[in-house]
Amino acid sequence: MSRATHDHVVVDYGGGMVEPTLAQVRALVDELWPEAYAEPWDSVGLTTGDPTARVGSVLLAVDPMDDVVAEAVETGADLLLTHHPLLLRGVTSIAADTLKGGQLTRLVRAGVGHIAAHTNADSQLGGVSDALTDVLGVAVRGPLVQTAGAPDGVGIGRWGDRAPTTVRALAQILADALPATVTGVRIAGDPDAEVRRVAVCGGAGDGLFDAVRAVEADVYVTSDLRHHPATEARDTAHRSAGLPHLIDISHWAAESLWLGSAADQLRREASERGWEMRIVVSTRRTDAWTLRIGQEEQHG
Numbered sequence: 001m002s003r004a005t006h007d008h009v010v011v012d013y014g015g016g017m018v019e020p021t022l023a024q025v026r027a028l029v030d031e032l033w034p035e036a037y038a039e040p041w042d043s044v045g046l047t048t049g050d051p052t053a054r055v056g057s058v059l060l061a062v063d064p065m066d067d068v069v070a071e072a073v074e075t076g077a078d079l080l081l082t083h084h085p086l087l088l089r090g091v092t093s094i095a096a097d098t099l100k101g102g103q104l105t106r107l108v109r110a111g112v113g114h115i116a117a118h119t120n121a122d123s124q125l126g127g128v129s130d131a132l133t134d135v136l137g138v139a140v141r142g143p144l145v146q147t148a149g150a151p152d153g154v155g156i157g158r159w160g161d162r163a164p165t166t167v168r169a170l171a172q173i174l175a176d177a178l179p180a181t182v183t184g185v186r187i188a189g190d191p192d193a194e195v196r197r198v199a200v201c202g203g204a205g206d207g208l209f210d211a212v213r214a215v216e217a218d219v220y221v222t223s224d225l226r227h228h229p230a231t232e233a234r235d236t237a238h239r240s241a242g243l244p245h246l247i248d249i250s251h252w253a254a255e256s257l258w259l260g261s262a263a264d265q266l267r268r269e270a271s272e273r274g275w276e277m278r279i280v281v282s283t284r285r286t287d288a289w290t291l292r293i294g295q296e297e298q299h300g
């Protein structure tokens, strides 16, 4: 709702619908993606915002980049919920002429709160990696790494089985389902190899090769695969059965898949609570890469 209405006034829409407070929305977010499931190094939850302020509108995005902060301010959002944290490491200044300080200053001035749901949303059932297994038609059998102290099945990455296909066909499913990016979908390995067992990790997953090999996945889908981890994984693969083949997808595109299901979950919960709260998914592209020059496809 409009900025002027939410500060200290309980907005009643006659039908009993009411704008929740930021504290209430924060509690709901923690219920859906518990902060306790986040990795120890992560920084999740409320970054900025007045817990007593009313939240009539929420904007969901992957990255709290300048463009997204501008979108939140311009569209009159009361809360920006992003997958990636706005502040991950310690800061001693939020001066407006620094990157993060400038973003925070704009949010605070406009009365927009910020919440990050990062590795807690990765780990949670129905989270970021599950958005990928859903698209790939994979029946999930478990996480690649179970989160300590969390219920069974909650953890980083997913693995499971699907109807037989090929590496190339799986890559094509991803290319069709994900927003187009200049880096596209890349394969390392044999595109025509048969695939039944699939491992996925939304975000940068090149630290999980041991777990991927342990579940004997035919293919591993993740993002930000660097040269050395990827070449070493393929060399290791060649010494055994040639597995896993690798599919590398855009970090932003992979995680943007989750926003739709996160928005649906929030809408459902808000409506059950009788909250008047608009949930909108960002239209801004925050993929790091903006242009690609060269061959479309290279075999070898």
Ligand SMILES: [Zn+2]
Pocket: 084, 202, 203, 204, 251, 255
């Ligand atoms: Zn990420």
